[in-house]
Amino acid sequence: MEKEFDNNDGLLIVQNITQRYGRRKVLKDITFTAEPGSCIGIIGVNGGGKSTLLTILAGIHSPRSGSVTFQGKNMLRKSVSRHLAGYLPQDDPLMEELTAEDNLRLWYGGKVSSDLPVLTQLQLTELMNMKVRNMSGGMKRRLAIACSVANGQPLLILDEPTSSLDLHQKKIIQDYIREYTKNGGIVILSTHDVMEIRLCTHLYYLQDGTTTPVDVEQALNMLQEGIS
Amino acid sequence: MNIRKRLAYCRVIWKKGLLLLPRFLIAIICITGVLAAAVYGFYTYVKKDQIMPRARVAVVTVEGDLLTMVGATAVANMDSVKQVAELKFMSEADARQAMADGNIEAAIYLTEDIYHDISNGKNTPVLVQISSKARMGMNMFEDLLETAMTLLHTGQASVYALESAAEGREVVTSISDLMDLMADQFVDLALNRSMIWESTLLSPYGDITSMDFYIMTMIMVITIVFLGMGFGGLYDRRSRTVEQCIRRTGIGPVTSALARVSVIMVVLWALMAIVCFCLGRFSDFIEFKPVQLVSLGALAFSMAGLIHLVHSLVSGSQGTFFYLLITIMMFVAGGGLFAAAYLPGPVQKVVPFLPVELWQTYLSQILWGSVSRGTLIKVLLAGAGLITAGSICSELITKRG
Numbered sequence: 001m002e003k004e005f006d007n008n009d010g011l012l013i014v015q016n017i018t019q020r021y022g023r024r025k026v027l028k029d030i031t032f033t034a035e036p037g038s039c040i041g042i043i044g045v046n047g048g049g050k051s052t053l054l055t056i057l058a059g060i061h062s063p064r065s066g067s068v069t070f071q072g073k074n075m076l077r078k079s080v081s082r083h084l085a086g087y088l089p090q091d092d093p094l095m096e097e098l099t100a101e102d103n104l105r106l107w108y109g110g111k112v113s114s115d116l117p118v119l120t121q122l123q124l125t126e127l128m129n130m131k132v133r134n135m136s137g138g139m140k141r142r143l144a145i146a147c148s149v150a151n152g153q154p155l156l157i158l159d160e161p162t163s164s165l166d167l168h169q170k171k172i173i174q175d176y177i178r179e180y181t182k183n184g185g186i187v188i189l190s191t192h193d194v195m196e197i198r199l200c201t202h203l204y205y206l207q208d209g210t211t212t213p214v215d216v217e218q219a220l221n222m223l224q225e226g227i228s
Numbered sequence: 229m230n231i232r233k234r235l236a237y238c239r240v241i242w243k244k245g246l247l248l249l250p251r252f253l254i255a256i257i258c259i260t261g262v263l264a265a266a267v268y269g270f271y272t273y274v275k276k277d278q279i280m281p282r283a284r285v286a287v288v289t290v291e292g293d294l295l296t297m298v299g300a301t302a303v304a305n306m307d308s309v310k311q312v313a314e315l316k317f318m319s320e321a322d323a324r325q326a327m328a329d330g331n332i333e334a335a336i337y338l339t340e341d342i343y344h345d346i347s348n349g350k351n352t353p354v355l356v357q358i359s360s361k362a363r364m365g366m367n368m369f370e371d372l373l374e375t376a377m378t379l380l381h382t383g384q385a386s387v388y389a390l391e392s393a394a395e396g397r398e399v400v401t402s403i404s405d406l407m408d409l410m411a412d413q414f415v416d417l418a419l420n421r422s423m424i425w426e427s428t429l430l431s432p433y434g435d436i437t438s439m440d441f442y443i444m445t446m447i448m449v450i451t452i453v454f455l456g457m458g459f460g461g462l463y464d465r466r467s468r469t470v471e472q473c474i475r476r477t478g479i480g481p482v483t484s485a486l487a488r489v490s491v492i493m494v495v496l497w498a499l500m501a502i503v504c505f506c507l508g509r510f511s512d513f514i515e516f517k518p519v520q521l522v523s524l525g526a527l528a529f530s531m532a533g534l535i536h537l538v539h540s541l542v543s544g545s546q547g548t549f550f551y552l553l554i555t556i557m558m559f560v561a562g563g564g565l566f567a568a569a570y571l572p573g574p575v576q577k578v579v580p581f582l583p584v585e586l587w588q589t590y591l592s593q594i595l596w597g598s599v600s601r602g603t604l605i606k607v608l609l610a611g612a613g614l615i616t617a618g619s620i621c622s623e624l625i626t627k628r629g
Contacts (some may be wrong), residue, residue, distance in 0.1 A: 060472060082476045093473035097247050097461070098240060106240045107477065109233035150477070
């Protein structure tokens with residue numbers, strides 16, 4: 001990790017988040033907290049509201065009600081969330097026609113040195129001049145993660161970060177997540193992946209708009225039974 | 229930090245925009261060739277249709293009737309008559325043979341002493357034969373012949389009225405001379421139009437020719453329809469995911485719109501400048517002046533606004549089809565492909581609300597006249613309006629995700 005996160009008072013408090021699309025309530029009073037160094041996993045069936053919750057935490061969409069506070073600041077304000085949280089959506093937010101370096105420039109606001117720690121950790125240094133459209137899914141995902149933490153944010157929100165990647169690519173990303181939390185960062189991710197579930201310090205099962213805390217064993221059973 | 233990010237964003241969008249170009253450049257060159265040929269062909273067709281062929285008409289007079297011959301020759305040489313008919317004097321037998329051979333479309337058989345008969349108020353019938361194989365232009369000849377008859381009746385009436393008025397009164401000259409003088413004056417005034425009428429060009433294309441109109445159409449179709457279609461890549465679905473995330477970094481919709489519009493505008497401007505330079509350098513359609521390049525900038529800005537708006541509404545492969553559909557419909561309904569005067573009534577009412585006619589007026593001023601301040605302001609306002617509308621749509625769609 002390029003730096004230790006100055007995150008001593010960095011408690012993430014999510015309180016009574018409610019969201020609805022039309023008459024349908026997709027999130028009902030979601031409440032949880034996360035301490036620095038923790039990795040929060042959100043599991044649940046597709047269409048259950050996981051991505052909606054993550055976009056609210058990232059400040060992209062506003063909830064109907066509730067609050068999100070991090071380091072004592074209101075994360076629902078876009079100007080705050082952009083400085084404190086990195087966000088990776090399910091689709092890689094990359095420009096396919098351009099090189100990795102061009103994409104990184106976009107997020108970092110200028111030229112990016114190839115010896116930047118995040119690039120080394122995600123094994124991207126050799127790919128700087130490669131066009132995104134020529135990259136594999138794993139390469140793109142790693143590059144997208146590097147882009148999302150451009151401001152060195154202490155909170156990282158990842159929407160299914162390693163889905164449909166091979167084991168080698170998954171390991172690189174999971175090592176990065178491990179290192180990120182070890183340095184005091186908080187990671188919140190949605191997942192259907194066994195290895196990612198094992199990586200999480202806290203797990204929440206999202207069903208019918210409400211979250212239930214589960215342990216790793218319960219989560220793995222749910223995965224096996226096909227209900228997450 | 230924000231300025232650095234904005235500059236980095238603009239740089240990336242520019243690079244992306246320019247990378248899209250090569251894919252379309254070859255297609256545009258081919259399309260330009262096809263369009264140029266089509267425009268030339270269409271122009272030739274329209275021009276041919278615009279010029280009515282003169283009717284070839286035989287005038288048959290009785291041999292030895294010099295006065296009728298002189299009168300008919302005078303009429304044949306008048307500009308009104310010369311424009312619609314080519315009168316040839318021949319004998320009755322020759323006229324019938326020429327009509328049978330298809331060498332003439334009509335024959336007018338003048339009776340002996342018809343000149344005197346007209347002067348004396350005797351209505352001697354004149355036989356006019358029109359070939360059943362006559363060309364389209366004969367319709368015009370027929371109409372004008374009827375009009376001429378009416379004119380003659382009117383003229384005759386005034387001459388006879390003068391005669392009635394002069395009878396029993398003292399006149400210095402003889403009534404017969406006075407009537408001849410009146411008849412001459414009347415025929416001269418009625419048929420020698422250039423004496424009293426000013427020539428005025430009434431054209432559905434305004435102050436420009438049909439060729440000028442279709443040159444403009446070609447330039448606009450190439451730029452807006454084909455080049456504009458190529459910029460869909462700046463607005464594809466994946467770009468929207470990028471946009472959504474980019475917004476989190478503090479780059480707002482204004483920077484986003486300006487970056488994209490600027491790259492579209494510069495490419496449009498460059499293409500129009502090249503086309504205008506080539507037209508000025510290698511043809512005599514326009515006279516190329518460097519100041520035109522400045523004026524083209526405003527047009528490129530306005531057109532870029534439309535491209536921005538349409539691509540903001542729908543993206544992806546559907547977006548390309550939607551763009552093509554919208555621009556073609558707008559061109560047709562806006563009087564871009566056919567002059568507004570040719571469009572059906574209800575469609576003509578839509579024309580003022582579409583920017584095509586405004587752009588064509590402005591382009592015609594750049595190429596063949598001088599740019600009016602009013603038109604320039606309208607073009608800039610149209611561009612600003614389209615960009616604003618596009619940015620609002622883009623923002624709403626990005627927010628919705």
